[in-house]
Amino acid sequence: LFETEPPPWELTIADDIATAKIVFSEAPYGPYDYRIPEEYRDLVKPGMRVSVPLGHRRKKMIGWCIETQLGPTKRSGKLRDIIEVLDEEPLCDAHLVRLVSWISHYYQTPTGQVFDTLIPSSVRANAGTRERTYLTPCKQKSDDKSIEALPAKQQAAFRFLIAAGRPMTASELMVHAECTRGPINALQSKGYVEVAVRREMTTAMPMRWQKDDGENQQIHTLSNEQVSALEKIDAAIDSGEARTLLLHGVTGSGKTEVYIKAIEHVVRFGRSAIVMVPEISLTPQTRGRFERRFEGVAVLHSQMTPAERHYQWQRIRRGEVQVVVGPRSAVFAPLPHLGLIVIDEEHDASFKQDTQPRYHARKVAHARAMSLGIPLILGSATPSMESWHATATGHAELITMKDRIYQRPMPNVELVDLRIRDDRTRGAISRPLHQAVQDTLNENGQVILLLNRRGFATTIQCPSCGHVVSCPDCDMPLTHHRDGGKAVCHYCDYTIATPPWCPACRFDGIRYGGLGTQKLEVEVKARFPSAKIARMDSDTMRRPGSHQRVLAAFRSGELNILLGTQMIAKGLDFPNVLLVGVINADSALHFPDFRAAERTFQLVTQVAGRTGRGERGGRVVVQTFTPEHPAIQAASRHDYLQFATDEMVSRRKFNYPPLGSVARIIIRGTVEEVTEAVADSLLGRLEAARLALGVEVRLLGPAPPPITKLRGKYRFHILLQATDAAVLGATIRRATDSFTIPEKDDVQYVVDIDPMDM
Ligand code: ADP
Ligand code: ZN
Numbered sequence: 001l002f003e004t005e006p007p008p009w010e011l012t013i014a015d016d017i018a019t020a021k022i023v024f025s026e027a028p029y030g031p032y033d034y035r036i037p038e039e040y041r042d043l044v045k046p047g048m049r050v051s052v053p054l055g056h057r058r059k060k061m062i063g064w065c066i067e068t069q070l071g072p073t074k075r076s077g078k079l080r081d082i083i084e085v086l087d088e089e090p091l092c093d094a095h096l097v098r099l100v101s102w103i104s105h106y107y108q109t110p111t112g113q114v115f116d117t118l119i120p121s122s123v124r125a126n127a128g129t130r131e132r133t134y135l136t137p138c139k140q141k142s143d144d145k146s147i148e149a150l151p152a153k154q155q156a157a158f159r160f161l162i163a164a165g166r167p168m169t170a171s172e173l174m175v176h177a178e179c180t181r182g183p184i185n186a187l188q189s190k191g192y193v194e195v196a197v198r199r200e201m202t203t204a205m206p207m208r209w210q211k212d213d214g215e216n217q218q219i220h221t222l223s224n225e226q227v228s229a230l231e232k233i234d235a236a237i238d239s240g241e242a243r244t245l246l247l248h249g250v251t252g253s254g255k256t257e258v259y260i261k262a263i264e265h266v267v268r269f270g271r272s273a274i275v276m277v278p279e280i281s282l283t284p285q286t287r288g289r290f291e292r293r294f295e296g297v298a299v300l301h302s303q304m305t306p307a308e309r310h311y312q313w314q315r316i317r318r319g320e321v322q323v324v325v326g327p328r329s330a331v332f333a334p335l336p337h338l339g340l341i342v343i344d345e346e347h348d349a350s351f352k353q354d355t356q357p358r359y360h361a362r363k364v365a366h367a368r369a370m371s372l373g374i375p376l377i378l379g380s381a382t383p384s385m386e387s388w389h390a391t392a393t394g395h396a397e398l399i400t401m402k403d404r405i406y407q408r409p410m411p412n413v414e415l416v417d418l419r420i421r422d423d424r425t426r427g428a429i430s431r432p433l434h435q436a437v438q439d440t441l442n443e444n445g446q447v448i449l450l451l452n453r454r455g456f457a458t459t460i461q462c463p464s465c466g467h468v469v470s471c472p473d474c475d476m477p478l479t480h481h482r483d484g485g486k487a488v489c490h491y492c493d494y495t496i497a498t499p500p501w502c503p504a505c506r507f508d509g510i511r512y513g514g515l516g517t518q519k520l521e522v523e524v525k526a527r528f529p530s531a532k533i534a535r536m537d538s539d540t541m542r543r544p545g546s547h548q549r550v551l552a553a554f555r556s557g558e559l560n561i562l563l564g565t566q567m568i569a570k571g572l573d574f575p576n577v578l579l580v581g582v583i584n585a586d587s588a589l590h591f592p593d594f595r596a597a598e599r600t601f602q603l604v605t606q607v608a609g610r611t612g613r614g615e616r617g618g619r620v621v622v623q624t625f626t627p628e629h630p631a632i633q634a635a636s637r638h639d640y641l642q643f644a645t646d647e648m649v650s651r652r653k654f655n656y657p658p659l660g661s662v663a664r665i666i667i668r669g670t671v672e673e674v675t676e677a678v679a680d681s682l683l684g685r686l687e688a689a690r691l692a693l694g695v696e697v698r699l700l701g702p703a704p705p706p707i708t709k710l711r712g713k714y715r716f717h718i719l720l721q722a723t724d725a726a727v728l729g730a731t732i733r734r735a736t737d738s739f740t741i742p743e744k745d746d747v748q749y750v751v752d753i754d755p756m757d758m
Contacts, residue, residue: 017035017070017071017079018035018036018041018044018068018069018070019033019034019035019036019068019069019079020033020034020036020044020050020065020067020068020069020082021033021065021066021067021068021069022034022050022052022063022064022065022066022082023063023064023066023110023111023112023115024054024061024062024063024064024110024112025064025110025112025113025115025116026112027110028054029110029111029112029113030063030110030111030112031066031067031111032052032054032063033079034050034052034079034080034081034082035079035080035081035082036068036081036082037081037082040082040085043085044065044068044082044085045065045068045089045090046065046066046067046068046090046094046097047064047065047090047091047092047093047094047096047097048064048065048085048086048087048089048090048091049062049063049064049065049085049086049087049091049124050062050063050064050065050082050083050084050085050086051063051082051083051084051086052080052081052082052083053080053081053083058080060083062086063112064111064112064115066097066100066101066111091119091123091124091334092115092118092119092334093334093336095368095371095372096118096332096334098371099118099332099364099367099368099371100114100115100118101114102367102371103117103357103359103364103367104357105729106363106367106725106729106753107356107357107358107359107751107753108729108732108733108736108751108753109356109357109358109751113356113357114357117329117332117353117357117359118332119332120306120309120310120313120329121306122306122307122309122310122313123309123310123313123314125306125310126199126310127305127306127307127309127310128201128202128203128305128306128307128308128310128311129199129200129201129202129307129310130199130200130202131197131198131199131200132169132197132198132199132200133169133170133195133196133197134167134168134169134195134196134197134198135161135167135168135169135170135173135184135187135188135193135194135195136161136167136193136194136196137158137161137162137192137193137194138191138192138193138194141190141191141192142162146192147159150187150190150192151183151186153179153182153183154183154186154187154190154192156177156179156183157173157177157179157183157184157187158187158192158193160173160176160177161173161177161193164176167196170184201307201311202307203307219257222254222257222258222261223253223254223401223403223405225249225253225400225401225402225403226253226254226257226258226261226401228399229247229249229258229399229401230258230261230262232245232397232399233245233247233258233262233265233375233377233399234262234265236375236397237262237265237266237339237340237374237375239375240373241373241375242369242370242371242372242373242374242375242376243375243376243397244366244369244375244376244377244378244390244395244396244397245375245376245377245378245396245397245398245399246346246378246379246380246383246387246388246390246391246396246397246398246399247377247378247379247380247399247401248380248381248383248398248399248400248401248640249379249380249381249399249400249401250381250401250402250403250404250410250609250638251381251404251605251606251608251609251610252404252405252408252573252609252612252613253381253401253402253403253404253405254401254405255344255379255401256286256289256344258379258401259275259342259344259377259379260289260290260293262340262342262377263275263294263322263323263340263342264293264294266339266340267294267322267323267339269339270337271337271338271339271340272319272321272322272323272324272335272336272337272338272339273322273323273324273335273338273339273340273341273342274323274324274326274330274331274333274335274338274340274341274342274365275290275323275324275325275326275330275342275344276325276326276327276328276330276331276341276342276343276344276351276361276365277325277326277327277344277345278327278344278345278348278350278351278570279301279302279327279350280350280547280567280570281344281345281570282299282301282325282326282327283547283548283551283572284548284552285551285573286325287299287325290323290325294322294323295322296315296320296321296322296323297321297322297323297324297325298312298315298316298321298323298324298325298326298333299324299325299326300312300324300325300326300327300329300330300333301326301327302327303544303545313333313334316333316334316335317334317335317336319335319336319337321335327350328350328351328352328353328359328361329361330361331361331364331365331368332364338368338372338374339374340374340375340376340377341365341368341369341374341375341376341377342376342377342379343361343362343365343376343377343378343379344379344380345379345380345570346362346378346379346380346383346384346387347380347382347383347384347387347598347602348570349599349756349757352754352756352757354757356750358750358751358752358753358755360754360756362378362384362386362387363754378396381605381606381609381640382601382602382605382606382640383640383644384598385595385598385644385647385648385651385657385658386657386658388644388648388658389648389658389659390658404612404613408612408613408617409612409617410608410612410638411580411608411611411612411617411618411619411620412619412620413604413608413619413620413621413622413635413636413637413638414432414436414619414620414621414622414636415622415624415627415632415636416430416432416433416621416622416623416624416627417624417625417627418430418463418584418623418624418625419463419464419465419466419625427523427527428451428519428520428523428583428584429523429524429527429581429583429623430623432621433581433583433621433623434527436579436581436619436621437449437527437528437561437579437581438528439579440578440579441528441531441560441561443578445576445577445578445579445616446554446557446559446560446561446562446574446576446577446578446579447560447561447562447577447578447579447580447581448561448562448563448568448572448577448579448580448581448607448610448611449520449524449561449562449563449564449580449581449583450563450564450565450566450568450569450580450581450582450583450603450607451517451520451563451564451565451583451584451587452565452566452569452584452587452588452603459477459479459480459512459586459590459591460477460478460480460487460498460499460510460511460512461510461511461586461590461625462502462504462505462507462510462511463507463509463510463511463625464502464505464507464509465502465504465505465507466586466625466626467502467503467504467505468589468590469487469498469499469503469510471489471492471494472494473489473492473494476489476592476593476594477590477591477592477596478494478496478592479592480498480512485497485498486498487499488703488704489592489703492700492701492703492719493700493701493702493703493704517535517537517563517564517565518535520563520583521533521535521563524561524563528560528561531560531561532558532559532560532561533559533560533561533562533563534550534553534554534559534561534562534563535563535564536550536562536563536564536565536567536568537564537565537567540564541567547567550562551572554574555574557576566603566606566607568607568610569603569606569607569610570606572610573613574610574613575613575614575615575616576614576616577610577611577613577618578611578616578617578618578619579611579618579619579620579621580607580608580610580611580618580619580620580621581620581621581622581623582603582604582607582608582620582621582622582623582624583623584623584624584625585600585603585604585622585623585624585632585635586600586624586625586626586629588600588603589626589629589631589632593757594651594654594656594657595756597629597630597631597647597650598631598647600629600631600632600635601631601632601634601635601640601643601647604622604631604632604635604636605635605638605640607620608620608622608635608638622635622636630642630643630646630647631643631646631647634646655698655721655723656721657754659723660721660722660723660724661721661722661723661724661725661727661728661754662719662720662721662728662754662755663719663720663725663728663729663732663751663752663753663754663755664717664718664719664720664751664752664755665682665717665718665720665732665749665750665751665752666715666716666717666749666750666752667679667682667702667715667716667717667718667747667748667749668713668714668715668747668748668749668750669713669714669745669746669747669748670713670714670746670747671714671745671746672714674745674746674747675713675714675715675716675747676702676714676716678741678745678747678749679701679702679716679718680702682702682718682735682736682739682749683699683701683702683718685735685736685739686699686718686720686731686732686735687699688735689731689732689734689735690731692734693727693730693731693734695722695727695730695731696722696723696727697720697721697722697727697728697731698720698721698722699718699719699720700718700719700720700721701716701717701718701719702716702717702718703716703717703719704716704717720732725753725754728753729753732751736749736751
């Protein structure tokens with residue numbers, strides 16, 4: 001009865017009514033206004049969790065407060081009350097609450113879900129802690145007269161508590177004062193002791209990880225390039241402005257040392273820093289470098305227990321940490337006096353999250369740095385086109401380090417043309433590469449072999465001329481769909497029958513896809529039976545610590561050959577690696593992705609950078625069907641500038657990022673026809689939105705992605721392209737606003753702004 005007609009007294013609006021806007025991480029997402037009851041008036045703050053009634057049945061829900069307000073709102077009369085406040089203090093400060101709403105807006109994700117991403121579940125669940133009740137003697141009752149008024153046992157216990165000089169739990173006091181619970185309860189009810197509840201860790205946390213892995217060298221003098229890079233960064237720090245600096249330094253130029261010195265500068269003024277690295281680079285080696293140089297370091301990684309994660313988060317929030325080192329989620333570290341954000345290997349794909357909110361840590365870091373007025377340093381030997389473009393448009397300052405430390409030469413890169421029959425063998429390793437591996441093993445050097453065979457997409461490539469079958473409209477390689485023998489462009493759905501011979505040279509025997517690391521391992525073992533070999537890819541690296549174990553064995557010289565996927569291409573610094581072999585440089589090139597050339601250049605350059613780091617030098621052998629491809633050519637000469645210039649031309653031609661913006665909507669459902677129908681109607685709404693807003697947006701699709709059926713769900717893509725991210729955002733918002741799919745259809749869609757894996 002009360003549900004429909006609120007009693008009249010609830011309708012009177014007090015002038016100073018306090019309200020809070022609450023959001024939820026499940027539908028309906030809110031925000032909804034609630035009244036803050038008198039007793040919570042000064043308690044509820046943005047960034048806290050509250051429990052509130054929701055819906056007709058007044059279901060108790062946990063929500064996040066994003067705003068509080070004094071004074072009547074439009075519907076103050078019918079407002080419901082907050083039931084309970086769940087946090088004593090906000091879990092994120094006002095600045096982070098603003099960041100949450102920025103992410104929610106930009107990435108089109110409900111605010112509540114963004115909170116759940118920002119605040120780890122271990123923190124929300126208070127992992128590894130429990131509440132304990134402590135007793136302290138009440139001051140007013142601590143005089144002799146009051147004490148003497150007590151019966152003997154209570155007196156003894158009370159005197160003991162005073163003498164202890166610290167709060168004690170009841171059970172502690174029972175043990176020490178040798179009494180039962182009775183006297184303690186009596187003291188409590190008579191008001192002799194005060195009771196306080198405290199939350200404590202249940203397990204002791206290790207303060208640091210094993211420290212002395214790897215090199216322990218002290219760096220005494222910076223190179224000239226490091227000095228001038230540091231001067232520019234320090235100037236940016238001192239300016240008190242939000243500035244983005246792109247540190248483009250070749251592999252082995254000593255970028256990490258520059259970050260460390262810049263952080264020292266920030267720490268000197270009582271401020272703190274975040275350093276993001278790809279998860280894979282979070283080796284003991286990286287940790288050691290930071291832990292040796294700073295007092296309070298928190299290293300975050302994906303294999304922490306919830307208790308550890310919670311513990312580190314609390315340390316960070318209390319201001320006990322100067323430097324947070326971690327993967328993309330470290331961008332949310334709640335440091336109270338953040339003064340600098342660094343992203344190492346900023347081009348790395350792992351900085352983009354592939355679940356909602358599909359944020360890019362670089363973009364979020366930029367937003368956070370802007371709102372705090374602090375510098376952001378992006379470091380890479382192969383900057384992303386986005387960051388490179390930012391230096392051209394004045395959004396970022398470019399700092400270049402051209403030389404390796406000690407002027408060590410860049411390794412020589414030899415290209416092996418796989419089209420030349422003489423060099424080919426039956427397997428994956430060509431004659432020149434086989435010889436190079438043999439030579440290196442004979443010299444007691446170590447070898448890294450890269451085969452980046454990931455994912456599912458099968459390219460259609462001619463083994464004779466190297467031609468790749470591509471889409472005439474999108475310039476993207478077509479994907480071979482086994483069912484029906486079709487070759488499909490997964491951008492625009494252009495479809496042809498898969499050609500049985502090469503359309504370019506008529507060679508009869510066109511090939512689909514190829515080889516994986518597993519097969520390669522078998523071959524390498526057979527070719528070099530006395531060598532000790534380890535394989536590193538996501539299949540062999542599932543267990544916690546396996547990555548570290550393999551790298552330690554490689555460092556110690558126990559292993560001769562390390563082979564694997566792009567995992568082995570990043571950040572490793574082993575002076576005895578004298579040879580790097582790239583099994584198929586084209587594997588990333590013919591992915592149906594406009595970033596394919598960029599990925600290829602990055603991968604080859606990065607893996608090449610793993611050698612030549614010691615006094616014995618190093619060489620690189622790159623196998624390819626397309627040695628003339630600009631990306632491979634540029635990588636073989638370590639020529640980023642040439643690559644970036646060429647690449648920008650081709651991006652401009654099709655208006656691909658960073659010149660334009662791209663967004664993608666993925667529609668998933670259990671029934672193919674229904675899913676496609678939903679995708680079609682979404683497309684219709686996008687077209688209408690585009691028209692209504694009068695904006696230019698290219699709409700492609702709905703097209704099936706390379707795997708049309710994934711985990712039992714059919715998938716369709718709609719791709720949107722425009723010159724401006726804001727235009728795309730507005731179009732999608734308008735089209736999806738109040739777009740609901742009947743539950744029985746079992747179709748969901750996600751919006752991916754600035755997608756990285758196409
Ligand atoms: P990058 O990240 O640019 O590839 P690193 O920071 O890993 O390079 O540095 C490469 C190697 O050079 C590391 O072993 C590092 O300890 C060393 N190094 C860096 N700066 C100096 C220096 N000024 N003097 C001597 N060695 C240095
Ligand atoms: Zn196409």
